[in-house]
Amino acid sequence: MNRFSYHRAESLADAVARLQTNPAAAIIAGGTNLVDLMKYEVERPEELIDVTRLDELQTMSWIEDGGLRIGALVPNSDVAYDERIAEHYPLLTHAVLAGATPQLRNAATTGGNLNQRTRCYYFNDVSTPCNKREPGSGCSAIGGVNRIHAILGASSHCIATHPSDMCVALAALDAAVEVVGPEGARSIPFGDYHRLPEDQPQRDNTLRQGEIVVAVTLPREASDFAGNYTYLKLRDRLSYAFALVSVAAALQLDGERIAAARLALGGVAHKPWRRTEAEEALVGMVPDETAFMSAADFLIAGAEPHEHNAFKVELARRAIVCALSQAASGTAQSLTDKRIA
Amino acid sequence: MSHRPAEASAGIGITITINEQVRQIEVQPSTTLLDLLRHDLALAGTKKGCDHGQCGACTVLIDGRRINSCLQLAVMQDGKEITTIEGLAQGGQLHPLQQAFIERDAFQCGYCTPGQICSAIGLLEEGHAGTRDEIRELMSGNLCRCGAYSNIVDAIEDVMIQRAGIVREAAE
Numbered sequence: 259m260n261r262f263s264y265h266r267a268e269s270l271a272d273a274v275a276r277l278q279t280n281p282a283a284a285i286i287a288g289g290t291n292l293v294d295l296m297k298y299e300v301e302r303p304e305e306l307i308d309v310t311r312l313d314e315l316q317t318m319s320w321i322e323d324g325g326l327r328i329g330a331l332v333p334n335s336d337v338a339y340d341e342r343i344a345e346h347y348p349l350l351t352h353a354v355l356a357g358a359t360p361q362l363r364n365a366a367t368t369g370g371n372l373n374q375r376t377r378c379y380y381f382n383d384v385s386t387p388c389n390k391r392e393p394g395s396g397c398s399a400i401g402g403v404n405r406i407h408a409i410l411g412a413s414s415h416c417i418a419t420h421p422s423d424m425c426v427a428l429a430a431l432d433a434a435v436e437v438v439g440p441e442g443a444r445s446i447p448f449g450d451y452h453r454l455p456e457d458q459p460q461r462d463n464t465l466r467q468g469e470i471v472v473a474v475t476l477p478r479e480a481s482d483f484a485g486n487y488t489y490l491k492l493r494d495r496l497s498y499a500f501a502l503v504s505v506a507a508a509l510q511l512d513g514e515r516i517a518a519a520r521l522a523l524g525g526v527a528h529k530p531w532r533r534t535e536a537e538e539a540l541v542g543m544v545p546d547e548t549a550f551m552s553a554a555d556f557l558i559a560g561a562e563p564h565e566h567n568a569f570k571v572e573l574a575r576r577a578i579v580c581a582l583s584q585a586a587s588g589t590a591q592s593l594t595d596k597r598i599a
Numbered sequence: 600m601s602h603r604p605a606e607a608s609a610g611i612g613i614t615i616t617i618n619e620q621v622r623q624i625e626v627q628p629s630t631t632l633l634d635l636l637r638h639d640l641a642l643a644g645t646k647k648g649c650d651h652g653q654c655g656a657c658t659v660l661i662d663g664r665r666i667n668s669c670l671q672l673a674v675m676q677d678g679k680e681i682t683t684i685e686g687l688a689q690g691g692q693l694h695p696l697q698q699a700f701i702e703r704d705a706f707q708c709g710y711c712t713p714g715q716i717c718s719a720i721g722l723l724e725e726g727h728a729g730t731r732d733e734i735r736e737l738m739s740g741n742l743c744r745c746g747a748y749s750n751i752v753d754a755i756e757d758v759m760i761q762r763a764g765i766v767r768e769a770a771e
Contacts (some may be wrong), residue, residue, distance in 0.1 A: 296629075
């Protein structure tokens with residue numbers, strides 16, 4: 259680990275001011291990703307700004323229009339076991355419990371989950387070129403070992419994926435990210451928070467200099483998907499492994515037909531992958547395999563696999579169909595019985 | 600509270616309670632809780648396996664919650680209460696989980712055991728496991744390369760059943 263200074267933020271304004279004046283500073287909260295990356299010297303911050311004592315970031319509460327606001331410091335385990343979330347946004351419960359381990363979920367925070375870095379082997383290995391870690395140095399995954407990498411939305415500069423499960427559900431549920439920065443507060447629609455690599459893969463998200471994530475909000479409308487949903491995660495081990503492909507699927511049924519649909523993929527792109535065409539293709543349809551296949555085709559249209567991850571295209575297609583079928587029948591994938599029905 | 604690298608040798612003063620003993624210590628910003636315990640405080644019961652949050656050998660309880668101590672900076676633990684494997688026995692009496700691990704032969708080399716036991720304490724306190732499958736899933740953060748998993752599940756299940764019995768008796 260490099261030498262760094264430590265500052266315990268006294269207030270949000272203090273943290274923002276500190277971050278604004280020192281671009282080489284980093285915010286630390288749960289530490290589960292940042293400390294790990296510092297040990298590998300992937301991250302070498304000059305200063306750590308500890309925000310864990312800021313009370314205003316710790317709370318979870320209903321907001322006026324009926325949505326739920328989750329403070330950036332709320333641990334993943336508190337999100338996973340919150341009764342309000344389980345009742346109104348169970349897709350989020352399932353996604354959070356699909357990720358990491360109980361120990362990590364106890365430490366990892368909501369804001370940190372959004373801001374975690376990719377688990378691309380090359381990003382994590384400072385002896386190899388990586389445009390995300392060292393802009394301009396090249397991408398070792400293109401032409402390298404790329405079994406876990408992106409099949410959608412990648413660029414010639416980077417084919418890394420975003421590793422979060424929680425974010426896939428937040429994308430599907432149309433969450434928003436509340437941030438505070440030198441110019442005040444703003445709310446970023448979840449789909450605009452993470453970005454595709456393009457020619458700047460070093461930028462994972464659209465935060466501006468000095469901005470800090472303070473909360474994630476779930477809209478009231480997303481609670482209309484609490485009956486028919488699933489989070490289906492496919493991975494090399496049944497527990498504690500990142501997704502090769504994951505699907506967040508949620509439906510509203512009106513008699514025999516689909517009234518509304520939400521669909522997002524994890525493990526396949528630089529951000530949770532969602533396309534309105536795929537969801538619109540389901541509206542008005544009878545929930546059957548033909549409709550699900552059509553939605554899958556829209557969602558993975560334009561997929562560009564690499565040498566070792568072509569399997570992900572067909573895996574994603576089948577996972578989408580399976581997840582939509584689970585959602586339609588109201589039988590979410592079990593969190594403990596890992597057999598896929 | 601700020602600290603510059605130039606002052607590094609001086610360290611930062613923190614107060615933490617470890618196994619019910621209040622300690623005032625100076626730590627470097629880069630010292631992890633795991634290294635503080637093992638190197639500075641000679642509490643070597645907590646083990647360093649991967650040092651990257653992947654194996655769970657370093658699991659301790661921070662304010663009652665199971666956490667990977669290798670990924671926590673010591674300086675951030677100011678004011679917290681830490682429980683390690685050394686703090687579990689009371690008055691010469693092993694913690695029920697320690698006893699159950701012995702009775703169920705739930706280890707071979709023993710290196711992962713302190714982390715397994717601290718993690719299992721967290722699991723029991725959290726109260727989300729009711730079946731063997733749920734114990735397995737919620738112990739997924741603790742690897743055992745000897746492969747004592749089935750006996751580890753037995754040990755945890757034993758204590759869970761004992762506790763349920765105590766709760767039932769208390770309710771009657």
